[in-house]
Amino acid sequence: MSTTMKHSEERLMKVLLAPVISEKATMVAEKNEQVVFLVMPDATKPEIKAAVELLFKVQVESVQVANRLGKQKRTGKFNGRRNHTKRAFVCLKPGQEINFTEGA
Numbered sequence: 001m002s003t004t005m006k007h008s009e010e011r012l013m014k015v016l017l018a019p020v021i022s023e024k025a026t027m028v029a030e031k032n033e034q035v036v037f038l039v040m041p042d043a044t045k046p047e048i049k050a051a052v053e054l055l056f057k058v059q060v061e062s063v064q065v066a067n068r069l070g071k072q073k074r075t076g077k078f079n080g081r082r083n084h085t086k087r088a089f090v091c092l093k094p095g096q097e098i099n100f101t102e103g104a
Contacts, residue, residue: 007050015043015051020087028089035098039065039088048088052098059093 019025020036028034039048045063052060066089070082092098 007047009054012047012051012054015040015047016055016088033092033094035090035092037088037090039086041067041084041086043086043088045088048090052090056098058096058098060090061093062091064089064091 017038017040020038022036025036028036035052037048037052043051043065045065048063048065049060052058066087068085068087070084073080073082
């Protein structure tokens with residue numbers, strides 16, 4: 001039974017929110033052959049793996065996740081907080097590549 005059959009395709013299409021394009025993400029991509037994605041807060045590692053394999057037609061070796069707390073912000077006398085986010089560091093199998101600049 002493949003991983004895409006365990007999870008509904010509709011759910012997998014919503015798991016990945018956006019690729020993270022930053023200096024750190026670029027450095028990680030070149031050094032460790034990983035790709036960084038912003039994912040839904042309730043996404044699991046198997047769901048993330050299945051979503052990347054389904055959307056980008058690549059083979060995923062492993063997934064690490066990092067929960068980031070939103071920054072505390074203040075406007076006048078009111079304290080607020082930005083939303084918490086979850087990032088997924090997806091390690092691709094050797095020879096696999098995701099190129100985000102193709103469609104541009």
